Amino acid sequence: MGNSGEIEQERNDAMSKEYKAGDRAFTKVGRNLVEVRVKGKAENGWTVVTRSGKTLNVKNLEVPPGAAAASEGKPAKATDAKPAKAAKAAAPKAKAATAGKDAPRKGLSLLSAAAAVLEQSDEPLSVKAIIAKAKESGLWTPGSGKTPEQTLYSAIIREMRDKGETARFRKEGRGLFASAR
Numbered sequence: 001m002g003n004s005g006e007i008e009q010e011r012n013d014a015m016s017k018e019y020k021a022g023d024r025a026f027t028k029v030g031r032n033l034v035e036v037r038v039k040g041k042a043e044n045g046w047t048v049v050t051r052s053g054k055t056l057n058v059k060n061l062e063v064p065p066g067a068a069a070a071s072e073g074k075p076a077k078a079t080d081a082k083p084a085k086a087a088k089a090a091a092p093k094a095k096a097a098t099a100g101k102d103a104p105r106k107g108l109s110l111l112s113a114a115a116a117v118l119e120q121s122d123e124p125l126s127v128k129a130i131i132a133k134a135k136e137s138g139l140w141t142p143g144s145g146k147t148p149e150q151t152l153y154s155a156i157i158r159e160m161r162d163k164g165e166t167a168r169f170r171k172e173g174r175g176l177f178a179s180a181r
Helices: 002-014 087-101 110-122 127-136 148-166
Strands: 024-029 032-042 046-048 055-058 171-173 174-179
Touching: 024 046, 032 055, 046 171, 110 127, 110 148, 110 171, 110 174, 127 148, 148 171
Parallel strands: none
Antiparallel strands: 024 032, 032 046, 046 055, 171 174
């Protein structure tokens, strides 16, 4: 049983690797392992940014799967992440500032792809037409969902309701949407 303390210490040493700004790492958020980019060292860990743009303060980071932890033959363990209070307040402003930069690039979410399609379109489109254009232009690749039209429609309506004047969409008629910009 004396070895368990040594193993835990080795595991902690592997997890406390010094990360630099811009490094890719993983952290545990709830039950999920989330890929993050390191922004810098924080008081009790690191400040990181998730792919969705959320800033978090985390105590522990893991190296990407298959990297150093796997080569040592030891699985790394992470602790739960806690969102930074200040970052939560700043996140909506930062996201609104970068919303216009979601213009054509591959790998967008369906909602961001829809915003990009509508920005390029001169006329209002139905969700079915938006999805077709997003697919053909390569902005969005369908997943395993069976009803992307309903999902997109609901997401657009929810964004318009929640964001009000700052929403990326406006309703132009029954089932038709246009870019609000």
